[in-house]
Amino acid sequence: MAQAHLRIDGITVEFPGVRALDGVSFSARGGEVHALMGENGAGKSTLLKVLSGVNRVSSGQLWIGDEPIVFANAREALRHGVSIIYQELTLSPNLSVAENLLLGQLPVRHGFLDRRRLRERAMTILEELGEGDIHPSTKVRELSIGQQQMIEIGRALLRDARIIAFDEPTSSLSVQEIRHLKRIVSRLRDEGRVVLYVTHRMEEVFEMCDAVTVFRDGRHIRTHDTLEGLDHDILVSEMVGREIEDVYGYRPRQQGEVLMRLEGIEGKGVKAPVSFEMRRGEVFGLFGLVGAGRSELMRLVCGVERATAGRVSFDGTPQRFGSPQAAIRAGIAMCPEDRKSQGIFPVASVSDNLNISCRRFFKRWGGFRNPQRETRNTQDYIRQLRIRTPGPKTPIANLSGGNQQKVIVARWLAEEIDLFVMDEPTRGIDVGARRDIYSLLYDLADQGKGILVISSDLAEVSSICDRIGVMRDGELIDIVERDEATPERLLGLALPA
Numbered sequence: 001m002a003q004a005h006l007r008i009d010g011i012t013v014e015f016p017g018v019r020a021l022d023g024v025s026f027s028a029r030g031g032e033v034h035a036l037m038g039e040n041g042a043g044k045s046t047l048l049k050v051l052s053g054v055n056r057v058s059s060g061q062l063w064i065g066d067e068p069i070v071f072a073n074a075r076e077a078l079r080h081g082v083s084i085i086y087q088e089l090t091l092s093p094n095l096s097v098a099e100n101l102l103l104g105q106l107p108v109r110h111g112f113l114d115r116r117r118l119r120e121r122a123m124t125i126l127e128e129l130g131e132g133d134i135h136p137s138t139k140v141r142e143l144s145i146g147q148q149q150m151i152e153i154g155r156a157l158l159r160d161a162r163i164i165a166f167d168e169p170t171s172s173l174s175v176q177e178i179r180h181l182k183r184i185v186s187r188l189r190d191e192g193r194v195v196l197y198v199t200h201r202m203e204e205v206f207e208m209c210d211a212v213t214v215f216r217d218g219r220h221i222r223t224h225d226t227l228e229g230l231d232h233d234i235l236v237s238e239m240v241g242r243e244i245e246d247v248y249g250y251r252p253r254q255q256g257e258v259l260m261r262l263e264g265i266e267g268k269g270v271k272a273p274v275s276f277e278m279r280r281g282e283v284f285g286l287f288g289l290v291g292a293g294r295s296e297l298m299r300l301v302c303g304v305e306r307a308t309a310g311r312v313s314f315d316g317t318p319q320r321f322g323s324p325q326a327a328i329r330a331g332i333a334m335c336p337e338d339r340k341s342q343g344i345f346p347v348a349s350v351s352d353n354l355n356i357s358c359r360r361f362f363k364r365w366g367g368f369r370n371p372q373r374e375t376r377n378t379q380d381y382i383r384q385l386r387i388r389t390p391g392p393k394t395p396i397a398n399l400s401g402g403n404q405q406k407v408i409v410a411r412w413l414a415e416e417i418d419l420f421v422m423d424e425p426t427r428g429i430d431v432g433a434r435r436d437i438y439s440l441l442y443d444l445a446d447q448g449k450g451i452l453v454i455s456s457d458l459a460e461v462s463s464i465c466d467r468i469g470v471m472r473d474g475e476l477i478d479i480v481e482r483d484e485a486t487p488e489r490l491l492g493l494a495l496p497a
């Protein structure tokens with residue numbers, strides 16, 4: 001394949017009240033993995049949507065090689081060899097793998113679908129992607145997220161995409177799936193394609209990217225054609241426009257009496273009895289690989305699922321929560337990992353989404369409301385967490401993914417709760433805002449609340465928690481004190497023996 005070349009020339013995209021991209025220009029060469037970085041709301045997804053013909057530009061031009069192009073729709077973008085692999089995958093769950101791979105170009109013979117050729121072509125591409133174990137007739141809904149992503153990549157390859165863009169592709173993958181994806185990305189690069197790669201994970205940039213472009217507030221800040229001489233701190237300060245010395249900013253604090261005691265908890269996803277205690281003022285981490293049972297354990301504790309054995313005592317009282325509502329009434333709330341699907345009212349405003357307290361969330365939305373107080377509360381959090389929105393009344397659906405996350409996290413943190421269980425609290429959230437979220441968690445701990453953080457981010461758990469419980473394969477393997485919680489130690493415990 002000849003080397004592709006993408007040039008973005010003075011692209012501006014406007015939404016009511018927001019200039020999402022402001023005269024952005026840079027180039028990406030074939031044969032390189034080009035990272036796109038920037039805070040939440042900086043304009044990264046908007047750029048991908050310009051490339052895929054979803055977002056209209058108000059000015060500017062794209063060039064692929066010598067050809068000037070502005071796409072009118074997704075089909076046209078595909079025809080020119082541009083494929084975007086979004087986080088929310090676009091496959092049809094009830095169709096087979098083969099049908100999904102070849103949708104839009106299904107092989108036909110004598111006017112009928114040629115099933116044999118369909119299967120053969122699907123098998124070839126699956127082999128090429130190292131997914132030969134997947135049967136072409138499997139329904140896509142039966143595949144893991146990582147496998148589904150591979151099918152999306154297969155689709156791009158079958159259309160001979162010259163430009164492939166990934167939008168935070170590793171955020172929901174297991175360690176093994178991430179490794180596999182990285183191999184495939186390198187292959188796409190070596191074939192001379194332009195690979196654009198949106199990520200908030202700094203280590204991925206240094207491990208697998210060849211160039212990086214930084215955006216801030218819809219503007220192009222800088223393109224580094226090589227990563228030589230570049231380091232973490234330079235990138236952070238370009239992204240956030242200020243120095244952030246220590247993202248985690250850990251603060252030790254006094255701990256109070258025992259807040260929660262688990263004794264021999266077992267149930268769905270938790271294979272061996274789990275026992276531990278947590279104190280008021282403590283930030284306790286639960287670390288493990290995807291599927292280790294961390295969220296499952298807390299679902300048993302918080303009444304989302306029924307435990308088959310064991311006891312929970314909370315604030316000195318034995319408890320058996322029959323529902324999440326009962327747990328919330330007692331003072332434990334679990335902020336779910338999949339906040340988007342579990343927590344958002346897309347047509348409602350930022351303010352409404354932030355002020356539907358999780359107590360009322362389960363009841364009727366309404367009752368007695370105090371609009372001034374709500375607006376003040378929203379404005380406080382917009383400031384504290386730097387939520388990028390035209391205002392409190394903007395529909396939350398208009399915010400960037402990371403900014404939606406911040407609103408939902410703020411909703412939970414604003415609650416009168418004694419123990420906050422935060423499942424992957426900073427997934428998809430940029431470095432500047434992460435620091436603000438950690439600082440809010442420490443403030444709550446200072447007030448004597450308990451914070452339990454479920455995280456797959458090693459650097460995060462080892463840096464913000466006082467103690468870390470490591471889970472593996474449905475079992476609590478060990479609890480490590482902060483002083484001993486090196487990333488190597490934690491990972492060593494979490495990986496299969």
Ligand SMILES: Nc1ncnc2c1ncn2[C@@H]1O[C@H](COP(=O)(O)OP(=O)(O)OP(=O)(O)O)[C@@H](O)[C@H]1O
Pocket residue numbers: 015016018019020038039040041042043044045046047388389397398399400401402403428
């Ligand atoms: N359909 C829309 N209507 C109104 N505003 C929008 C729309 N889509 C995006 N925006 C705004 O454009 C800006 C850029 O958003 P974009 O999604 O490109 O950010 P991002 O860099 O991808 O952020 P994140 O890291 O949070 O995913 C944000 O201020 C966002 O609120």
